[in-house]
Amino acid sequence: MQDFILNAILWTLALYGLIEIAKTIRYCFAHTKFKQNGIYVIIAAKNQEDQIECFLRNTVCKILYDKQELEKGILVVDLDSTDNTYEIISKLSKDYNFIKVSNWEECKELIDEISK
Secondary structure, three states, X not given: OHHHHHHHHHHHHHXXXXXXXXXXXXXXXXXXXXXXXXXEEEEEEOOOOOOHHHHHHHHHHHHHHOOOOOEEEEEEEEOOXXXXXXXXXXXXXXXXXXXXXXXXXXXXXXXXXXXX
């Protein structure tokens, strides 16, 4: 009887995990490109290697798991950092397609492109 209860609990947790993974994947594929309408989060950072990863991951979790559908993308602008801020941001942009990394000049061009 104990084996049955333990197996039932494990299968329930596994099924719940698979459902959450499927929901996350579906949501990521639906929100991967910048769109014409919506709210864009633009983050300017300089020499923030100790805090930028935690800040971005918290922002991503809020968008993905709190179902914040107003945001259409995150643009992180590196303001000529002298530490590893740009590398950390670049790594996160590979993990999440809706995070874009740019410098100040590219940011202005992207904003102009969105407004067209």
